[in-house]
Amino acid sequence: MxxxxxxxxxxxxxxxxxxxxxxxxxxxxxxxxxxxxxxxxxxxxxxxxxxxxxxxxxxxxxxxxxxxxxxxxxxxxxxxxxxxxxxxxxxxxxxxxxxxxxxxxxxxxxxxxxxxxxxxxxxxxxxxxxxxxxxxxxxxxxxxxxxxxxxxxxxxxxxxxxxxxxxxxxxxxxxxxxxxxxxxxxxxxxxxxxxxxxxxxxxxxxxxxxxxxxxxxxxxxxxxxxxxxxxxxxxxxxxxxxxxxxxxxxxxxxxxxxxxxxxxxxxxxxxxxxxxxxxxxxxxxxxxxxxxxxxxRIPHLGLRMKEHSRRAQVYAERMRELGMKVIYPGLTDHPQHKVATEMVNREYGYGGLLSIDMETEERANKLMTYLQNATQFGLMAVSLGYYETLMSCSGSSTSSELDPSQKAAAGISPGLIRMSVGYAGTLEQKWTQFEKAFIRISRNATAISVTRTGRGGRSGTRSGSDRVFRIFGYFGIEV
Structure with a gap:
């Protein structure tokens, strides 16, 4: 009650x-x-x-x-x-x-x-x-x-x-x-x-x-x-x-x-x-x-949370299209999606946090390095709720107090990236920065062809037609 x-x-x-x-x-x-x-x-x-x-x-x-x-x-x-x-x-x-x-x-x-x-x-x-x-x-x-x-x-x-x-x-x-x-x-x-x-x-x-x-x-x-x-x-x-x-x-x-x-x-x-x-x-x-x-600041918290959540939802869906292992309660394949949907205040979405499982800390660190230093998508920093996107490898930072067995029991893999999605810049501008980093770091591994279907109704200057990307197997992507 x-x-x-x-x-x-x-x-x-x-x-x-x-x-x-x-x-x-x-x-x-x-x-x-x-x-x-x-x-x-x-x-x-x-x-x-x-x-x-x-x-x-x-x-x-x-x-x-x-x-x-x-x-x-x-x-x-x-x-x-x-x-x-x-x-x-x-x-x-x-x-x-x-x-x-x-x-x-x-x-x-x-x-x-x-x-x-x-x-x-x-x-x-x-x-x-x-x-x-x-x-x-x-x-x-x-x-x-x-x-x-x-x-x-x-x-x-x-x-x-x-x-x-x-x-x-x-x-x-x-x-x-x-x-x-x-x-x-x-x-x-x-x-x-x-x-x-x-x-x-x-x-x-x-x-x-x-x-x-x-x-x-x-x-x-x-x-x-x-x-x-x-x-x-x-x-x-x-x-x-x-x-x-x-x-x-x-x-x-x-x-x-x-x-x-x-x-x-x-x-x-x-x-x-x-x-x-x-x-x-x-x-x-x-x-x-x-x-x-x-x-x-509290009076405009609602406006900020709506945009944090909106971008997190869009990014999570697009990351999944790229074949990444992404965790976000707004995705229908999230284990507690139904539970979350029954409880959320709908106008504010599913929150501004998402997680990406890169499996190893080396892969996680490489992705974050490119996202910050090469494309300026976000910042490597702990905490969350900032207007810029913040990202950290949880196992070696905010969850470092847990021993390896506790991390495993909690579902925290060595390569789990916690990402607090910001709202600086435009959504499409930031997504382009993410894609560039994703493709760039993949050049270090065996190339595979991934055909990606266009997103109907997507805003911005990009076409919604089918496009072919040269994405590489560094992530262990299933296609």
């Missing part, structure tokens, strides 16, 4: 209203809060429905509240804030490690994006992930997790948490629902953790079914939705907590490190508790200036 999102239709200033006495309402008569209960099918609608913060002097953009600490007009107000009687929901702030108005505004946007009651933004994606797991799990606890995860998360679960907290993890094939159910130890397992679209194999998790299995056994479901903001809405399908590395698609500029925890009001308040909250006590605080930057 979809969670209900509390949104605020409110136009107000970001500067705190001050009367002669502290005002417990924290808002002026003109800016009374009016709650709208909504769970929008389109995340863009939810984002457009939340309260808009004006600047302190009426600017269309909110002011940056750069203060680390905040004043009160009466001594008793500070006591009441520390007692939990007054808080940010009433416009009372005490210290920016606890809550900051600018960061709180971004948190509202993240909650709207994911359709959750609340959210809290952190200094990084790993800060969000580790804080959630430490909040939900106790010493001696147990996690069931997908065996295919971002390398940093895998290392956290495999090494750090067992060593420091005696929290152990069973890694399973997240598509084998029987194995997931069997791995849950009732009374001990506290979290089922997976990525909505796995890094880097792009395995799509059946969130509704996995949530059902976990909830029947009293286990919380935590989903990393970094790869698919706007595209997938895990909370709508039963996830209790959604975590993000905002550094990726949401930022879009490859210039900010940030994260977010999205969940119930009870969860966020618990994580911010002065005595036992993981966020409050570990202190992964987001800088207010970073929060301001991100709050200005």
């Amino acid at each position: 979809a969670h209900i999102l509390n949104t605020q239709h409110l136009l107000t200033t970001s500067g705190k209203k001050r009367n002669d006495r502290d005002d417990e309402d924290g808002v002026s008569t003109v800016a009374k809060k009016s709650s709208l209960m909504a769970c929008e099918a389109d995340p863009a609608v939810a984002l457009a429905s939340i309260r808009h913060e004006f600047g302190e002097h009426g600017g269309v953009n909110m002011s940056i509240e750069a203060s680390a600490t905040f004043t009160v007009m009466e001594p008793d107000t500070m006591r009441r804030m520390f007692a939990g009687e007054l808080g940010p929901e009433n416009d009372f702030f005490v210290y920016s490690r606890h809550f900051n108005p600018t960061v709180l505004n971004l948190s509202r946007q993240m909650a709207a994006l994911e359709g959750t009651q609340a959210a809290y933004c952190t200094s990084s994606g790993m800060a969000a992930i580790s804080s959630v797991l430490l909040q939900l799990c106790s010493s001696g606890g147990h996690v069931v997790a997908s065996k295919t995860l971002y390398g940093g998360t895998h290392a956290l679960l495999s090494h750090f948490l067992p060593r420091t907290c005696n929290i152990t993890t069973s890694f399973v094939d997240i598509t084998d629902h029987g194995a997931v159910a069997d791995a849950i130890v009732e009374g001990r397992t506290q979290v089922l953790y997976f990525e909505s679209m796995a890094n880097p194999t792009l395995t799509v998790a059946d969130t509704p079914e996995l949530s059902r299995i976990a909830h029947e056994k009293g286990v919380a479901v935590v989903v990393d939705n970094t790869f698919t903001p706007m595209v997938l809405s895990p909370a709508k399908f039963g996830a209790d907590v959604v975590v993000h590395s905002i550094s990726k698609f949401i930022s879009g500029g490859a210039d900010i490190i940030a994260g977010a925890v999205c969940g119930s009001e009870k969860l966020v308040k618990g994580m911010m508790d002065l005595r036992g909250g993981s966020l409050m006590l570990l202190g992964p605080t987001m800088n207010a200036k970073v929060a301001f930057e991100l709050s200005e």
Whole structure:
């Protein structure tokens, strides 16, 4: 069942209203809060429905509240804030490690994006992930997790948490629902953790079914939705907590490190508790200036995701025509294509990531070298969600924390290239650059003739008629 999102239709200033006495309402008569209960099918609608913060002097953009600490007009107000009687929901702030108005505004946007009651933004994606797991799990606890995860998360679960907290993890094939159910130890397992679209194999998790299995056994479901903001809405399908590395698609500029925890009001308040909250006590605080930057980017996230996804779909289809082993959930031969189709917010496609399996690291590196240095198709770099295409050999980079047997179990071959498809330049311009690199590196091997059928209705200057390319067997292409 979809969670209900509390949104605020409110136009107000970001500067705190001050009367002669502290005002417990924290808002002026003109800016009374009016709650709208909504769970929008389109995340863009939810984002457009939340309260808009004006600047302190009426600017269309909110002011940056750069203060680390905040004043009160009466001594008793500070006591009441520390007692939990007054808080940010009433416009009372005490210290920016606890809550900051600018960061709180971004948190509202993240909650709207994911359709959750609340959210809290952190200094990084790993800060969000580790804080959630430490909040939900106790010493001696147990996690069931997908065996295919971002390398940093895998290392956290495999090494750090067992060593420091005696929290152990069973890694399973997240598509084998029987194995997931069997791995849950009732009374001990506290979290089922997976990525909505796995890094880097792009395995799509059946969130509704996995949530059902976990909830029947009293286990919380935590989903990393970094790869698919706007595209997938895990909370709508039963996830209790959604975590993000905002550094990726949401930022879009490859210039900010940030994260977010999205969940119930009870969860966020618990994580911010002065005595036992993981966020409050570990202190992964987001800088207010970073929060301001991100709050200005989220409104056009939907437009960016549509273009990321559109190009990824086209490239995946054309790469498959070339005989390449390409993995993309939008392709009908993807193992979870049907599952993905049932869950995606259709307007945003299947996401901006695709993977190419070149089988060996040598082949993968050669292709990426030509794509960057010879044709300028993209950049060899980790991360994703940038306006330029980014590519990396996952086994030796973002999944390098896994040992060879773990990589094999996760389906990560030595030559698997993860490609974050950008939107710089035109689609046809970039595709021509890819084709040139593809043909050029193939000249090092035995030539074979490949007849390629034209693409009907293709835009651009190229003809849709049949063309013959001299493509070579370097890739082990089946024709």
